[in-house]
Amino acid sequence: MFRLSKRSEQNLQGVHPDLAAVVHKALSLTFVDFMVTEGVRTPERQRQLVKKGASQTLNSLHLPQADGYAHAVDLAAWVGEVRWDWPLYHKIADAMKMASSELGIPIEWGGDWSTLKDGPHFQLPRGYGA
Numbered sequence: 469m470f471r472l473s474k475r476s477e478q479n480l481q482g483v484h485p486d487l488a489a490v491v492h493k494a495l496s497l498t499f500v501d502f503m504v505t506e507g508v509r510t511p512e513r514q515r516q517l518v519k520k521g522a523s524q525t526l527n528s529l530h531l532p533q534a535d536g537y538a539h540a541v542d543l544a545a546w547v548g549e550v551r552w553d554w555p556l557y558h559k560i561a562d563a564m565k566m567a568s569s570e571l572g573i574p575i576e577w578g579g580d581w582s583t584l585k586d587g588p589h590f591q592l593p594r595g596y597g598a
């Protein structure tokens with residue numbers, strides 16, 4: 469059982485409460501500790517990420533949606549240090565999916581995308597709550 473750091477809690481500010489609830493629940497289920505590295509993004513930061521090739525879309529769910537909340541978070545595996553190995557992200561995704569089904573809140577994992585897989589990325593389905 470892990471706890472979110474202050475920084476992770478801060479990075480959840482502005483994230484849709486349902487997605488934040490899934491993150492909190494997942495932390496009680498996961499075998500791999502993780503931190504929240506990013507939630508809400510400004511349009512300016514999103515433009516910079518696209519320019520750098522770090523993001524593919526200007527229509528990211530990290531941007532505040534119609535309800536005022538970001539609908540995406542990026543998580544980083546924490547094993548005494550941040551690690552990016554895929555097996556860790558599969559374990560985190562297992563916990564996120566279990567939390568999602570326990571809470572009845574649908575989520576999508578960037579690691580399940582067929583192209584440009586994004587292991588740290590989790591989002592509510594586009595149009596969620598609309």
Ligand SMILES: [Zn+2]
Binds near residue numbers: 540589
């Ligand atoms: Zn992301």
